[in-house]
Amino acid sequence: MFEAIAFYLFAFLTIVMFSVTVFTKQALYALTALAAGMIFISAFYFLLGADFLGAVQIIVYTGAVMALYAFGMMFFDTTRNVKEYGRSPQIIFLLSGMIALLIVIIFVVPIVSENITAIYPVIEGVGNSQAVGMVLFTKYLIPFEVAAVMLLVAMIAGIVLAGKKMDYSLTLMEDEEIKLAEESKEKALS
Amino acid sequence: MMEITLSHYLILSTILFAIGLVGVLKRTNLLMLFFATEILLNAVNIGFAAISRYYGDLTGQMFAFFVIAIAASEVAVGLGLLIIWFKRSGDIDLTSMTSMKG
Structure with a gap:
């Protein structure tokens, strides 16, 4: 209730x-x-x-x-x-058709997939956090580590992309400026 | 009606997913497009958590965690790119990103 x-x-x-x-x-x-x-x-x-x-x-x-x-x-x-901005009626028709198809698939899939059994059953006698920890750090340890690396990469990417005080930002410069910076770097090297 | 079953949660998940999909298709503003993708990810997460509960399996919750991690990193990178695009062009509309003429 x-x-x-x-x-x-x-x-x-x-x-x-x-x-x-x-x-x-x-x-x-x-x-x-x-x-x-x-x-x-x-x-x-x-x-x-x-x-x-x-x-x-x-x-x-x-x-x-x-x-x-x-x-x-x-x-x-x-x-x-x-x-x-408005879009053409053909695109709207196509996209709404795709949504309808997707919803039909989403509704049909649970009916089709009978006989599902639990691979990692909920552990009895412990709280949810503890059960999650037990499964996460045994069965899903490698995906967990990979997710950690991915978050690190995302953090570095966020800092590099949005940070202001970088040496210079390739993404913010015009093409001529990039060429000039590369030439000056080559001069400094030679 | 009063008994909440798996189907209730799956239908709710589908409705939310459809709302998010409408947003993805309708919006041309990239920030709004990001919001719509967040809705999509959350709708799927509800489905995962419901399956996890009704089949007594923790795998669904695990997948929901990884989806949340992916959403967080997507926001970090995507927002950084969006800020750069806004600084370059002064506009975050999809129609302004037609530099690649086919």
Whole structure:
């Protein structure tokens, strides 16, 4: 009973928030609605007994990702309305057809895939965080390490791309400037 | 109706995924496009967590964690590229990125 009420309430709220994100013309409205939707989604994780995932959702998405977007939006002109250009009817027809096909596939797949058994069953007698840790650091250790390397690469890429006080930034210069910089470097070497 | 089953969560996940997909297809502003991709990733995560619960398997939660990690790194790199593009062209619209004429 309680679960049903919570599910329908949060389902409604999440759908409304994400619809606002997708359909609004104001970038700031989209950002705040997205952050609210992320927090509402963590409620589903708590309902599903995935407490650790819910906490990670709040910390990473609303804490880190949304803060990053908020900082990024300082660079852009967010006060004016977002301009949207119209697309041709053929493209809209094609894309909506693809969405319909995708939804049919998504609904059919659980019916097709019967007889699913758990590879790593939920460990009895321990909390969710402990069970997650036990599986993550035994069965999924290599993907975990690879994800760590990927996050490091992303961090370095973010610093290099958005950092200001680099020696010089290839991505910001015009083609002639890049050529000049290379020539001066060659002169310095020879 | 009062009993919440796996289908409820999968339908919710599909609805959210469809909203995100509409956003990806509709938006031409790249920042809004990023928001829509976040919605897509979150919709899939709900599906993973629900499967994990109803089949008693932790694999779904593991995949959800990795999806979150990928989303975080995607934002870091993508936003950096977006800032550079905005500094270069003063516009973050997809239609302004037509430098490669086919």
